[in-house]
Amino acid sequence: MTALLVLSLTLVGVAGTAVVATSRPERQVVTYSLFGLTLGVLFLALQAPDVALSQIAVGAAVMPMMILLTVRTMQKDLKQRREKDDS
Amino acid sequence: MNVYAYFVAGWLLLAGGYGIVRSRHMVHAIVSLAVSQAGTYVLLLAVGYQSNVTAPVFGSTEKPTKQVVDPVVQAMTLTDIVVSATVTALLLALAVQVNKRQGTLDPDELVALEG
Amino acid sequence: MSRRARLLVFLVGGAAVAALFAIAFLDMPHFGRSDHLYRDLAVPAAVRHATANVVSSVNFDQRAVDTFGEETILIASVVGTAALLRPAREETERRIPDTGRTLGATRLVGYLMLPVSLVIGLDVILHGHVTPGGGFQGGVVLATGLHLLYVSGSYPALDRLRPLELFDIGDGLGAATFAAVGLAGIAFAGSFLANMVSFGTFGALFSAGTVPILNVAVGLEVFAGIVAILAKFLDQDITVVKEGSE
Numbered sequence: 486m487t488a489l490l491v492l493s494l495t496l497v498g499v500a501g502t503a504v505v506a507t508s509r510p511e512r513q514v515v516t517y518s519l520f521g522l523t524l525g526v527l528f529l530a531l532q533a534p535d536v537a538l539s540q541i542a543v544g545a546a547v548m549p550m551m552i553l554l555t556v557r558t559m560q561k562d563l564k565q566r567r568e569k570d571d572s
Numbered sequence: 573m574n575v576y577a578y579f580v581a582g583w584l585l586l587a588g589g590y591g592i593v594r595s596r597h598m599v600h601a602i603v604s605l606a607v608s609q610a611g612t613y614v615l616l617l618a619v620g621y622q623s624n625v626t627a628p629v630f631g632s633t634e635k636p637t638k639q640v641v642d643p644v645v646q647a648m649t650l651t652d653i654v655v656s657a658t659v660t661a662l663l664l665a666l667a668v669q670v671n672k673r674q675g676t677l678d679p680d681e682l683v684a685l686e687g
Numbered sequence: 688m689s690r691r692a693r694l695l696v697f698l699v700g701g702a703a704v705a706a707l708f709a710i711a712f713l714d715m716p717h718f719g720r721s722d723h724l725y726r727d728l729a730v731p732a733a734v735r736h737a738t739a740n741v742v743s744s745v746n747f748d749q750r751a752v753d754t755f756g757e758e759t760i761l762i763a764s765v766v767g768t769a770a771l772l773r774p775a776r777e778e779t780e781r782r783i784p785d786t787g788r789t790l791g792a793t794r795l796v797g798y799l800m801l802p803v804s805l806v807i808g809l810d811v812i813l814h815g816h817v818t819p820g821g822g823f824q825g826g827v828v829l830a831t832g833l834h835l836l837y838v839s840g841s842y843p844a845l846d847r848l849r850p851l852e853l854f855d856i857g858d859g860l861g862a863a864t865f866a867a868v869g870l871a872g873i874a875f876a877g878s879f880l881a882n883m884v885s886f887g888t889f890g891a892l893f894s895a896g897t898v899p900i901l902n903v904a905v906g907l908e909v910f911a912g913i914v915a916i917l918a919k920f921l922d923q924d925i926t927v928v929k930e931g932s933e
Contacts, residue, residue, distance in 0.1 A: 498580045501588070504591075504607050510603065535646055538819060558924045628742055630740070639721075651753075659764050
C-alpha cells in the first residue's frame with residue numbers, strides 16, 4: 486500500500502467524520518463538498534478514473550447545491566410561517 | 573495494513589449511522605445517510621484494487637493485454653453515485669414538504685404523520 | 688423513544704455490526720491482491736466487443752440490464768421529486784426581477800466557462816467507450832455546466848435557456864431510447880440489450896457497437912433529470928411564495 490493511498494484513505498475517514506459532526510446543515514454543505522473531493526482523490530488513487538469523475542461532479546457540485554437550496558427554502562418557509570402566526 | 577481500506581469503509585458506514593441517530597435536523601440526517609453510502613463505494617473499490625497496475629481503460633493506443641484493476645466493481649460504484657444523488661434529491665424534497673406542513677426540522681418534534 | 692434510549696440501541700447495534708465487520712474484514716482477500724476472477728472474465732469480453740473502456744463495457748454491454756434498472760430508479764426519483772416540489776394550492780409563482788448583485792469577475796468567468804463545460808460534457812459522453820467517462824458522468828457535467836448561469840447571478844437567463852418542458856421530455860426520451868435499443872436487441876440478436884451493431888475498430892470513435900448509443904441515451908436522461916430536479920429546488924427557493932405573504 487502506497488503512502489498516497491494511506492493518506493487519501495485517512496483523509497476520507499476524517500472528512501466523513503467531520504460531515505457527521507457538523508450539526509448545522511448550512512455548514513455541512515462545505516464539509517460535504519470537501520468530503521466529496523477527498524473521495525474523488527481516493528478513487529483516482531485506486532485507479533478508478535470513471536468513478537472519480539462521477540464522484541467529483543456529484544459530490545462537489547450537484548449535492549451541495551441541492552442541500553443549500555433545501556436549507557434556504559426551509560428557512561424561507563419557517564419565516565413565512567412565523568409571520569403568519571404573528572399576524 | 574492490509575485491511576485499512578476495509579476499516580475506513582466500515583467506519584464511514586457506522587459514522588453515518590451515528591449521525592442519523594443523533595440528528596436534530598432532517599437535512600443533517602439525509603447528509604449523514606450519504607456518508608454511510610460512501611462507505612459502500614470505498615469497500616467496493618477496495619475489493620477490486622490491485623497494487624501496481626493501471627485503470628481498466630485502454631484508450632486507443634494501449635494494448636489490451638496488460639493487467640488492470642477490477643472493472644466490475646467500478647461499474648457498479650459509478651452508476652450508484654449518480655443514481656443515489658437523485659434519490660437524495662427525493663429525500664430532500666420530502667424534507668421540504670414535511671417542513672412546510674409541520675413547521676419544524678427536528679425529527680424529535682415531528683408529530684405522527686397526518687394527511 | 689427518547690434520545691438516550693435511541694443512542695443506547697444504536698451503540699449496541701453498532702458495536703455488533705463493528706464486531707462482525709472486524710471478523711469479516713480480517714478474513715477477506717487482501718487489499719491489492721493480484722487474483723481478480725471477475726476482472727479476468729470482464730476484460731477479454733470487453734476486448735471481444737472492441738470496447739477500450741472496460742468499465743463502459745461492463746455498464747452498457749455485459750451488465751446492461753442492471754444499468755437499465757438503475758436508470759429506472761433515476762427516472763422514478765426525478766418524477767417523485769417533481770411531484771413533491773410542485774407549488775401547492777395556496778402557493779403562487781412570482782416573477783423575479785434580474786437582481787445584478789454579482790461581481791463582474793464572477794459573471795465573466797461564469798459566461799466564459801459555460802461553453803467550455805458544455806463541450807467537455809459532450810466530449811465525456813461521446814468518448815465514454817474509449818476514455819474515462821460515459822453517459823452518467825457527462826450528463827452530470829452538462830447539468831452542472833448549465834447552472835453556471837445561476838452562479839453568474841442571472842436566474843432569468845437560466846430560466847430562458849432552460850425550457851423545462853423540453854427537459855421533461857428529454858428525460859423520458861433517454862429512458863425510452865435505452866429500452867428501444869434493448870428491444871432491437873431482441874429483434875435482431877435474440878436477447879434483450881444484446882450488442883448487435885458492428886463493433887468497429889478497438890479504440891476508435893465508432894466502436895463498441897451499442898455502447899456509445901446507450902451512453903448518449905443515459906447522458907440525455909441524466910442531464911435532463913438533474914436539470915429538472917435542480918429547477919424544482921430553485922423554484923422552491925426563488926419563485927414560489929405563499930399567497931398573502933409579502
